[in-house]
Amino acid sequence: MTDIEFQLENFMLYCASKNLSKKTLASYEQTIRLFIRYLSDQHDIKDVKKVQSGHVRHYIKHIKERGKYTVVGRESSKQVNFPDNRTDYGKPVSSTTIANYLRIIKVFFNFLHQIENEIMKNPCEKIENIKPERKIKKLLEPMELKRVLKAFDTTTFHGYRNYMVTKLLLDTGLRISECLALEPKHLDLIHKTILVTNPKNKQERYVYFSPSTGRELRRWMRYRDFYSDSLYLFPTTKGTQLKPPLYEKALRDAGKSVDVSIHPHQLRNNFAKYYILNGGDWFTLSRILGHSSVEVTQKAYLDFTDTEIRKKYQIHSPVTLLDL
Incomplete structure (x- = not known):
């Protein structure tokens, strides 16, 4: 094991002690392993003390030139993920992905410099963050959302679920991980609220659902109790917790069958946008979404198209409202 590989393992143990999610830990490890491989292959560097800011900048340039999935952290992963078969194989890596790579590399070297004192100088100290190109997230039309919902076969357990x-x-604007971790005890069907607990910091918040959804939840729970005694509100047919990738595939397949491109986070995004377009306020939305501040919420969702702004204006026009 090389010095830099040892430092990576040490870093991952530190991250695990912070109760980071499995998804975050996997992202950290994969990103840094790719950087380690680049350092070894291109510069014969195996010691963290030899890494310079120039190596990091050249690596960013390398990512921009190499294309998606052309390099993997572990060769064995090719036999599982088959990157060569992806439709976007070799296509340009997005600025958002590159920005995330740089952010994770910075976290790694900050750990080595400030916490472990393994390096005297942080090679990332003077490297500026990359500002990703912001893409406007598509607001699905009501008919598109209705088509997706109708695409599920509700005569089957998994389709209804x-x-x-x-x-x-x-x-509700729930995150998919929050939704799939719900238990019936978290629901208050009388007050139409759900108690959500953040597994990272144990902070709690309430989200709310409509009377229509409340009636459907009652029917679902009666149906679920007939087929399963699982701890979870939305279990698998075996009673275990449904994992996000399985639901994501089911949602994408349902969307594809009715010619609608959709993914789980898009539902959260559409909830937030429709909430604002229908007259909701940013402060309440921020509380519902579980953001740390209103600014975080606005930064994430303040990307309305001209058409969406025009429609909102027509609803809230002073001349129309005051009947002038």
């Missing part, structure tokens, strides 16, 4: 997950995500 996926329909209910989709409906709840759209009505």
